[in-house]
Amino acid sequence: MKELRCEVLVVGAGPAGGMAAKSCAERGIATILIEKKPEIGAPLRCAEGVSKKMFKEIGVEPRPEWIRADMKGAIIRSPDGTAFQLDEAKAGAEVGYVLERHLFDKGISELAALAGARILMRTWMTGPIREGGRIVGARCVSMGEPLDIYCDCIVGADGVESQVGRWCGIDTNLKLNDIEPCIQYRMAGCECSMEFCEFILGRSIAPGGYLWIFPKGHGVANVGIGIMGTFAKDGVRPKQFLDKFIAEDPRFRNAQVLEIDAGFDSTCPGLEGGYSADNVLLVGDSARLIDPITGGGIGHACVSGMYAGEVLAECKKKGDYSAKALAAYDRRIRDRMEDSLYRDWMAKERLAELDDETINQLVRLISTADIEHVNVQNLLVAIKEKFPKVVEGFEDLI
Amino acid sequence: MKVDTAKCLHCGGCVGSCPRNAIFLCDFILTFNGDCNLCGRCVRLCPVGALEPEARQ
Numbered sequence: 001m002k003e004l005r006c007e008v009l010v011v012g013a014g015p016a017g018g019m020a021a022k023s024c025a026e027r028g029i030a031t032i033l034i035e036k037k038p039e040i041g042a043p044l045r046c047a048e049g050v051s052k053k054m055f056k057e058i059g060v061e062p063r064p065e066w067i068r069a070d071m072k073g074a075i076i077r078s079p080d081g082t083a084f085q086l087d088e089a090k091a092g093a094e095v096g097y098v099l100e101r102h103l104f105d106k107g108i109s110e111l112a113a114l115a116g117a118r119i120l121m122r123t124w125m126t127g128p129i130r131e132g133g134r135i136v137g138a139r140c141v142s143m144g145e146p147l148d149i150y151c152d153c154i155v156g157a158d159g160v161e162s163q164v165g166r167w168c169g170i171d172t173n174l175k176l177n178d179i180e181p182c183i184q185y186r187m188a189g190c191e192c193s194m195e196f197c198e199f200i201l202g203r204s205i206a207p208g209g210y211l212w213i214f215p216k217g218h219g220v221a222n223v224g225i226g227i228m229g230t231f232a233k234d235g236v237r238p239k240q241f242l243d244k245f246i247a248e249d250p251r252f253r254n255a256q257v258l259e260i261d262a263g264f265d266s267t268c269p270g271l272e273g274g275y276s277a278d279n280v281l282l283v284g285d286s287a288r289l290i291d292p293i294t295g296g297g298i299g300h301a302c303v304s305g306m307y308a309g310e311v312l313a314e315c316k317k318k319g320d321y322s323a324k325a326l327a328a329y330d331r332r333i334r335d336r337m338e339d340s341l342y343r344d345w346m347a348k349e350r351l352a353e354l355d356d357e358t359i360n361q362l363v364r365l366i367s368t369a370d371i372e373h374v375n376v377q378n379l380l381v382a383i384k385e386k387f388p389k390v391v392e393g394f395e396d397l398i
Numbered sequence: 399m400k401v402d403t404a405k406c407l408h409c410g411g412c413v414g415s416c417p418r419n420a421i422f423l424c425d426f427i428l429t430f431n432g433d434c435n436l437c438g439r440c441v442r443l444c445p446v447g448a449l450e451p452e453a454r455q
Contacts, residue, residue: 036424045409124424160414161423172414176439179415183407183445229415229443238445262445264411 002147006032006118008312009138009151011125011164013040016284016301017157018108019058023309024155025115029316032149033109033117034140036124041105045160045263046298047184047214047222049197051096054299058306060111066104067097068216072195078363079202079356085367090374098197098214098222099298108302123147128154128168128280135168135279153321154280155308157301160264162286169277172288176229177349178268180209180295183238184224186259191251192221200245201351201359206238207231208352209295211245223252226265226295228352238262267292269345275304275333276326283308289337293344293351293376300337307332339397344376346394354390362387399430399440405448412440412449 010021013035021033048068055062073095076084088095113119123142128135129150137150156164165172190213192198198213205211208228215221225242232238246252266288275287283289284301291300311329315321354362362383369382380398384391391398399421406428413421413428420433421440441449 043408159410161410162414163419163422166419173417174415179411179443181411181443181445233442234447237447239447260407262407262409262411264409264415264443266414 002142002145004032004147004149005151006030006149007152007316008032008155009034009149009153010117010155010157011138012036012157012159012286013109013119014105014157014159014284014301015108015298016286016305017155018105018112019302019305020155020157020283020308021112021117021119021305022108022115023306024312025112025117027309027313027316029309029312031112031117032120032151033112034120034123034125034142034149036122038122039102040109040121041102044101044186044259044261046101046261047212047224047295048099048101048216049096049214049296050099050298051296054302057299058302060108060302062097063107066099066107068100069098069194071095071098071197075193075196075198076363076366077198077200078360079204080360082360082363082367084363085196086374090371096197098216125158125164125167152279153312153315153326155312156280156282156286157284157305159285160266162282162288164280165282165286168280170271170275170280170282171273172271172282172286174266174268174288177208177352178266178292179229180226180265180267181229181232181238182209182224182226182263182265182295183242184222184261185242185246185257186216186220186261187223187246187252187255188220188258189255190215190219190221190223191254194219194221201363202356203354203359204356205245206241207236211242220258224261228267265295265297266290267295267345267348269342270333270338274327275330276323278323279321281308281311281326281329287333289333289341291344292341292348303336304333307336340376343380343394343397346397347376347380347391350390358387362390399434399436400450400452401428402448402450405446407446407448409445412444415443416440
């Protein structure tokens with residue numbers, strides 16, 4: 001049996017895993033990053049939107065090739081076509097980039113490699129190695145050969161698929177209402193705005209979710225949809241809603257699909273039982289850190305990866321990777337994200353209950369309200385004033 | 399479970415949403431292990447309807 005030894009093993013080379021490996025390696029931790037697929041960042045399972053402020057928070061200068069389009073704002077559209085346009089001046093830091101994920105993900109892993117992390121492609125974990133009940137490493141398969149990697153801590157960055165947590169005693173199971181199956185077409189020949197991301201709401205459009213149009217320039221756009229798991233069944237699948245929308249919207253009459261992507265979002269407010277256990281912690285989508293209202297996960301993924309490295313450097317100093325020592329990671333996640341995750345989870349639950357007419361009214365309201373700086377928080381403030389029922393039960397978070 | 403390999407987009411969503419962690423995906427191959435109790439959640443959630451319940455032999 002081939003064996004390797006490191007201090008931190010990161011499972012999965014998406015943005016969360018790449019950032020975790022970079023963050024660990026920069027701090028002198030012997031780090032191995034493994035990736036199941038033969039290519040980092042592909043195939044795509046993402047709408048590729050990210051806020052600009054994220055790059056500042058993680059201290060990474062975005063490279064031009066990572067950014068496919070620079071957004072001027074966002075449009076929120078209700079089922080009756082009412083549009084609320086958010087310009088950059090109003091949307092501030094909430095406005096973002098549409099990335100080229102296969103280049104961005106590789107770019108982050110490249111930074112991890114430059115920092116000293118060892119990367120093993122075509123390598124996946126099949127289960128933990130335990131000694132006396134304690135996790136001391138991971139059973140892996142690397143290029144078809146069995147490989148045992150011994151480490152002090154496993155960082156689970158295996159995305160929405162997330163098996164590392166469940167193998168290692170962290171409950172990442174999702175309730176049906178907190179799962180959002182998604183499908184997306186990358187389309188060419190779209191006659192939609194190439195400067196604004198569009199979000200289309202409504203039970204008749206995307207029950208319990210939304211439909212998005214994220215432009216990538218030159219008439220290309222990611223057009224996708226996510227619906228709430230509780231609404232999904234045979235005959236009610238994301239693909240049917242997306243196909244119907246595209247067939248009826250004249251902006252796509254000449255558009256052709258270049259790529260079909262699918263994937264699930266988690267829309268829960270983080271992990272109730274915590275993000276770490278003895279010798280294991282979870283980052284990014286595997287830690288269920290996707291924002292429940294936007295479905296965006298890249299920002300939280302990168303930030304959680306960065307925190308993982310910071311906390312693991314402390315663990316290395318003390319030689320202690322126990323749950324108690326790793327609780328510092330949980331605290332950082334909770335302080336930074338949990339209030340907004342919970343607020344947005346409540347908002348998502350409420351939004352899913354609304355009929356199309358109420359959503360029309362809501363969008364009309366926010367489009368006429370004078371909101372100086374538009375973000376989820378301030379939108380909810382405006383809604384709270386006119387439609388207090390929508391925010392009942394989580395007013396204190398607004 | 400029966401997987402319609404011509405429909406499956408290998409997105410892995412079913413893997414993460416399986417309450418029993420009984421589904422595995424490697425590249426284009428989706429496998430179910432003995433922990434699957436045919437609860438049908440993956441059938442319901444598959445974005446393209448590529449899964450069908452089928453009693454194990």
